[in-house]
Amino acid sequence: MAEFSTPTTAQEFAENFAQLKPTMSRNEALYESSRCLFCFDAPCIQACPSGIDIPQFIRQINSGNVTGSARTIYEANYFGNACGKVCPTEVLCEGACVYNLQDVKPIEIGRLQSYATTQAITENKKLFGPGPANGKRVAVIGAGPAGISAACELRALGYEVVVFEAKAQPSGLTVYGVAPYKITNEEALAEMAYLQGQFGYEVRYHAPITGRADLAALEAGYDAIFLGIGLGKTSALGLPGEEKINCVGAVEFIEELRQRQEAMQVGRTIIVLGGGNTAMDAASEAARLGAETVLLAYRRGKEEMGAYDFEYELAKSVGVKGLFNVAPLEIVGDNYVVGVRFIRTVVEEGRVREVPGSEFVQACDMVIKATGQAKQTHFLHHIPGLELDGRGRIVADAAGQTTNPQYFTSGDARNGGAEVVNAAAEAKVAARGIHAFLSK
Amino acid sequence: MPDLSINFAGIKSPNPFWLASAPPTNSGYQVMKAFDAGWGGAVWKTLGVPVINVSSRYGGVSYRDKRLVGFNNIELISDRPLADNLREISEVKKRFPDHAVIASLMVQSRQEWHDIVRQSQDAGADGFELNFGCPHGMCERGMGSAVGQEPKVLQMIVEWVMEVARKPVIVKLTPNISDITEPAQAARRGGADAISLINTIQSIVGVDLDRFAPYPIVDGQGTNGGYCGPAVKPIALNMVKNCAQHPDVRLPISGIGGIESWRDAVEHILLGASSVQVCTAAMHFGFGIIRELVSGLEQYMVEKNFNTIYDFVGKALPNVRHWEDLNMKYQVKAHIHEEKCIGCQLCYTACEDGAHQAIRLQAGTRTPAIIEENCVGCNLCSLVCPVDDCITMDRHDDGTQHLTWKERTAANTIPTEFNDEKAGGRHHWVPEPAAALGKERHKTLPGKARALGIL
Numbered sequence: 001m002a003e004f005s006t007p008t009t010a011q012e013f014a015e016n017f018a019q020l021k022p023t024m025s026r027n028e029a030l031y032e033s034s035r036c037l038f039c040f041d042a043p044c045i046q047a048c049p050s051g052i053d054i055p056q057f058i059r060q061i062n063s064g065n066v067t068g069s070a071r072t073i074y075e076a077n078y079f080g081n082a083c084g085k086v087c088p089t090e091v092l093c094e095g096a097c098v099y100n101l102q103d104v105k106p107i108e109i110g111r112l113q114s115y116a117t118t119q120a121i122t123e124n125k126k127l128f129g130p131g132p133a134n135g136k137r138v139a140v141i142g143a144g145p146a147g148i149s150a151a152c153e154l155r156a157l158g159y160e161v162v163v164f165e166a167k168a169q170p171s172g173l174t175v176y177g178v179a180p181y182k183i184t185n186e187e188a189l190a191e192m193a194y195l196q197g198q199f200g201y202e203v204r205y206h207a208p209i210t211g212r213a214d215l216a217a218l219e220a221g222y223d224a225i226f227l228g229i230g231l232g233k234t235s236a237l238g239l240p241g242e243e244k245i246n247c248v249g250a251v252e253f254i255e256e257l258r259q260r261q262e263a264m265q266v267g268r269t270i271i272v273l274g275g276g277n278t279a280m281d282a283a284s285e286a287a288r289l290g291a292e293t294v295l296l297a298y299r300r301g302k303e304e305m306g307a308y309d310f311e312y313e314l315a316k317s318v319g320v321k322g323l324f325n326v327a328p329l330e331i332v333g334d335n336y337v338v339g340v341r342f343i344r345t346v347v348e349e350g351r352v353r354e355v356p357g358s359e360f361v362q363a364c365d366m367v368i369k370a371t372g373q374a375k376q377t378h379f380l381h382h383i384p385g386l387e388l389d390g391r392g393r394i395v396a397d398a399a400g401q402t403t404n405p406q407y408f409t410s411g412d413a414r415n416g417g418a419e420v421v422n423a424a425a426e427a428k429v430a431a432r433g434i435h436a437f438l439s440k
Numbered sequence: 441m442p443d444l445s446i447n448f449a450g451i452k453s454p455n456p457f458w459l460a461s462a463p464p465t466n467s468g469y470q471v472m473k474a475f476d477a478g479w480g481g482a483v484w485k486t487l488g489v490p491v492i493n494v495s496s497r498y499g500g501v502s503y504r505d506k507r508l509v510g511f512n513n514i515e516l517i518s519d520r521p522l523a524d525n526l527r528e529i530s531e532v533k534k535r536f537p538d539h540a541v542i543a544s545l546m547v548q549s550r551q552e553w554h555d556i557v558r559q560s561q562d563a564g565a566d567g568f569e570l571n572f573g574c575p576h577g578m579c580e581r582g583m584g585s586a587v588g589q590e591p592k593v594l595q596m597i598v599e600w601v602m603e604v605a606r607k608p609v610i611v612k613l614t615p616n617i618s619d620i621t622e623p624a625q626a627a628r629r630g631g632a633d634a635i636s637l638i639n640t641i642q643s644i645v646g647v648d649l650d651r652f653a654p655y656p657i658v659d660g661q662g663t664n665g666g667y668c669g670p671a672v673k674p675i676a677l678n679m680v681k682n683c684a685q686h687p688d689v690r691l692p693i694s695g696i697g698g699i700e701s702w703r704d705a706v707e708h709i710l711l712g713a714s715s716v717q718v719c720t721a722a723m724h725f726g727f728g729i730i731r732e733l734v735s736g737l738e739q740y741m742v743e744k745n746f747n748t749i750y751d752f753v754g755k756a757l758p759n760v761r762h763w764e765d766l767n768m769k770y771q772v773k774a775h776i777h778e779e780k781c782i783g784c785q786l787c788y789t790a791c792e793d794g795a796h797q798a799i800r801l802q803a804g805t806r807t808p809a810i811i812e813e814n815c816v817g818c819n820l821c822s823l824v825c826p827v828d829d830c831i832t833m834d835r836h837d838d839g840t841q842h843l844t845w846k847e848r849t850a851a852n853t854i855p856t857e858f859n860d861e862k863a864g865g866r867h868h869w870v871p872e873p874a875a876a877l878g879k880e881r882h883k884t885l886p887g888k889a890r891a892l893g894i895l
Contacts, residue, residue: 030505031505034504037784040785042784101783
């Protein structure tokens with residue numbers, strides 16, 4: 001029943017994980033861009049968290065000014081290429097396109113965006129540079145969308161910037177956490193190299209900032225510190241048997257997939273626990289890795305899943321099956337996972353209630369937990385005066401400044417987990433906040 | 441089914457669609473292939489002393505994703521020996537006796553005109569089209585549009601031709617002139633049987649931004665060419681109308697210019713053409729477009745209850761009037777059908793920046809609203825609206841009043857001085873919209889970027 005055979009070579013992997021939004025050819029871009037109406041105060045701009053002037057960049061593509069188009073995009077969003085590919089455009093810009101109201105296919109804004117930025121990256125067009133040095137230094141923790149965006153903006157404002165990254169590569173989620181059919185490692189890293197080439201910030205890899213001593217060194221050596229640390233590992237469910245071999249977190253699963261690609265091994269029958277977008281990604285990826293059966297288990301009905309409709313459709317399209325109104329009670333097996341014991345549920349007045357006596361065991365040889373990520377509260381407690389809200393998110397004002405004035409933040413660590421585009425947009429604001437703070 | 445056949449100044453054709461004199465009629469092979477496909481006639485690529493052409497020869501105008509909305513060429517008349525062309529003309533006529541084969545001609549001296557008319561007549565051509573239009577290459581040699589721009593010379597050559605022609609003579613006019621009816625009248629005075637128009641318009645379709653040369657480029661350089669294609673239809677229609685309405689022209693007209701679909705052909709016919717000639721569309725899409733042209737024309741005639749082409753030749757002419765005859769009391773105003781509006785607000789910016797500030801934005805919705813007291817009924821909003829019938833121009837006068845500029849002139853109520861109180865826009869002062877209407881004076885900045893202070 002599996003649609004995909006297990007990929008064993010890079011080419012087979014590339015076929016199974018073919019890009020959902022492949023880069024357009026020049027002709028495609030010309031034809032697609034010609035359809036844009038150039039709306040006034042366009043709804044697509046309003047729907048974009050980074051506020052890219054979309055009609056403008058589309059018209060620039062159409063008039064042959066692709067470099068100008070890339071500039072328009074990057075001026076609003078340093079992850080212009082990545083966002084064109086990984087953004088949920090169906091619910092953002094493309095979802096707001098007025099053509100939807102005419103039952104005409106909306107403009108493929110995401111792909112046009114990637115078309116323009118890919119060309120700038122490939123041809124290494126000089127669009128930006130660092131501003132005149134102002135003698136101040138900012139440390140950025142985390143080389144993800146928030147951290148890199150902040151670094152770019154700060155360099156443009158003349159700051160010396162050092163980015164501290166625990167992992168071996170930049171771009172955070174874009175390389176480690178996004179489904180490979182949305183963006184390839186090469187594309188994500190090419191944009192990172194391009195940005196670093198343009199702005200000239202320093203990135204130190206394998207340089208985790210872990211405790212009070214590290215933080216104290218940064219506080220002493222830098223005028224401000226930007227926290228772009230995102231979220232932590234997959235949260236524990238607290239179920240018996242959760243420690244068994246082949247019971248993994250979705251974040252860890254996707255990270256391993258992005259790094260090892262065709263060398264990745266999956267079970268034959270996989271249960272994915274959760275109903276969010278990450279669950280959909282994990283399920284879809286498991287199917288594309290050749291799993292015979294992938295079951296998506298969710299505590300409520302499918303209408304109540306947090307995932308976007310198109311993400312669920314995508315998972316279904318590769319053969320993922322839904323198992324709704326079930327709650328996991330135990331991961332079954334000796335050392336290895338052999339199944340999940342579920343109990344059926346009903347939703348009454350919005351609350352999930354277990355149905356007594358309805359327990360059953362669903363056999364499987366791998367469990368992927370896509371049930372949310374933990375906050376990095378243990379680390380954050382090392383920052384004096386840093387306030388977190390009740391859900392472990394960093395408290396910050398409109399300019400991104402935390403309750404410790406030397407620290408600023410944006411991205412998942414602050415918003416609790418959102419899109420790449422949110423992190424990129426908010427980081428820009430936070431970088432300006434740092435500038436305002438240090439210019440006082 | 442309606443009868444599509446025509447008798448154009450004595451030239452019979454099974455339908456009004458002819459291929460214009462141009463590359464598609466360069467050879468017997470092409471003309472026969474076109475007749476097989478369904479074309480009613482062909483005007484052979486101009487015969488004369490053969491030329492030698494350059495490469496490249498064509499330039500195109502693209503608009504957004506559409507190619508060849510405009511087209512030009514620097515190709516000249518036939519580059520094949522006359523004898524070859526004449527032999528093929530007679531072969532085509534043998535195989536297609538009921539189709540129209542018209543010889544386009546361009547030579548210089550009276551003797552040359554006499555010789556070439558006689559020879560094409562002997563080859564079996566059903567008529568002649570005198571090429572007084574070519575706007576590049578030939579005019580510098582005293583032919584083509586150089587003749588078309590000189591009514592006296594044009595008339596003289598027509599007279600030479602009429603001395604020997606035993607078949608109908610059509611004069612093809614150049615649009616590179618301020619009043620097309622002048623050469624048309626000269627053609628009539630010279631005794632021509634019909635006119636055809638328009639030939640191509642002198643043009644430069646574009647300039648290569650890297651090589652700094654006009655298209656088409658010949659070894660790094662270029663020259664002006666002849667413009668045609670869909671973009672020239674409005675100019676052609678106006679000139680066809682001018683000739684059709686002129687009391688001293690009164691000749692059958694073969695309409696040429698921007699005909700790509702049956703609708704374009706019908707427009708030419710409604711303004712007075714009784715045959716139509718097609719070139720660019722055939723060069724772009726091939727002879728096969730004739731199927732759509734014939735089928736569309738037939739369907740139109742069935743729906744309008746027209747039995748022959750002549751039932752609607754010139755049918756729109758009575759409604760084409762001078763500006764001074766138009767009813768100034770007729771009043772339309774824009775109406776936005778909100779249920780159809782998709783919220784692009786193109787009408788808002790168009791009216792705000794390009795017209796009369798008669799559309800405002802409304803809080804809580806992207807559907808704009810008409811400010812009726814400011815709306816002059818100019819039409820701009822309905823033209824930019826991308827949704828069919830979303831903005832209609834609704835009549836606001838009661839139809840009882842009729843007053844024209846001519847009548848006002850007669851009644852002495854027109855403005856005659858620089859600061860005349862009788863002017864139509866009297867006291868038409870548009871106040872600052874913000875102050876007048878309580879709306880923000882919008883800068884054309886994208887909303888989110890403005891809000892974020894990013895730009």
